Amino acid sequence: MPNPSQNALELSMFSCLSDNYGYLIHDPVSGETVAIDTPDANTILKEAEKRDWRLTQIWNTHWHPDHAGGNEAIKTATGCHISGPQEVASKLEAPVDNVLSGGEVFKLGSHDVHVLATPGHTLGHIVYHIPDQNIAFVGDTLFALGCGRMFEGQPDIFWKSLQKLRDMPDDTKIYCAHEYTQANLAFALSVDPDNPDLQAYGETINDKRGRGEPTIPATLGTEKRANPFLRADITDMQSRMTGGMDAVATFAELRKRKDNF
Numbered sequence: 001m002p003n004p005s006q007n008a009l010e011l012s013m014f015s016c017l018s019d020n021y022g023y024l025i026h027d028p029v030s031g032e033t034v035a036i037d038t039p040d041a042n043t044i045l046k047e048a049e050k051r052d053w054r055l056t057q058i059w060n061t062h063w064h065p066d067h068a069g070g071n072e073a074i075k076t077a078t079g080c081h082i083s084g085p086q087e088v089a090s091k092l093e094a095p096v097d098n099v100l101s102g103g104e105v106f107k108l109g110s111h112d113v114h115v116l117a118t119p120g121h122t123l124g125h126i127v128y129h130i131p132d133q134n135i136a137f138v139g140d141t142l143f144a145l146g147c148g149r150m151f152e153g154q155p156d157i158f159w160k161s162l163q164k165l166r167d168m169p170d171d172t173k174i175y176c177a178h179e180y181t182q183a184n185l186a187f188a189l190s191v192d193p194d195n196p197d198l199q200a201y202g203e204t205i206n207d208k209r210g211r212g213e214p215t216i217p218a219t220l221g222t223e224k225r226a227n228p229f230l231r232a233d234i235t236d237m238q239s240r241m242t243g244g245m246d247a248v249a250t251f252a253e254l255r256k257r258k259d260n261f
């Protein structure tokens with residue numbers, strides 16, 4: 001077994017489109033380089049070239065064009081191998097070589113990559129978790145202090161997906177696909193105003209944004225204490241949102257309020 005600390009993956013994070021993050025991960029041992037989603041083919045190809053990384057794979061999280069719209073151009077330019085949910089092919093008609101639906105474990109060099117099914121934002125949405133690096137690429141399922149819009153799913157399946165992500169270790173670094181954190185903070189404070197962990201996290205977020213820095217990656221342990229969408233089974237949150245004791249109803253109410261915030 002290689003020692004993971006001597007075999008770390010390298011990660012490049014960069015802005016794409018108006019508020020997407022693009023990600024490349026590079027395994028210096030195997031030489032593989034993966035683009036997590038393809039918001040903007042030109043930006044991603046330039047970033048790989050700048051780092052002298054040969055792009056060999058794409059891993060899609062879901063079918064939306066700001067996540068898979070660059071598949072075809074990048075495949076044409078590099079011949080890379082594309083993994084992703086069926087919906088990328090069926091809904092966007094973008095190329096996918098290896099269809100994933102969650103529950104798979106595959107290798108990137110010596111690193112195990114766990115695929116989690118997280119329906120809700122879209123029905124085929126998947127997340128890529130690399131436990132030995134404490135990193136997860138969560139697409140539009142979970143954001144710092146927020147979650148994705150419920151375009152295709154229902155509250156019960158979305159809540160189950162968030163619980164699945166919440167089960168990852170607290171020190172997992174969460175790489176989501178958008179810089180929405182400051183807007184999410186305003187909403188979170190409106191539904192959980194007396195949460196000291198949220199207040200402290202909010203100061204850190206405002207400081208970072210004030211300096212023009214990204215707030216990503218978020219840390220799962222902090223999100224568990226501050227992100228209202230991960231707290232739909234906390235009694236205080238339930239009584240504030242619905243007066244009841246039902247996590248699914250509380251999640252649904254939070255999502256509805258955020259849509260209208």
Ligand SMILES: [Zn+2]
Nearest residue numbers: 062064121140
């Ligand atoms: Zn999306």
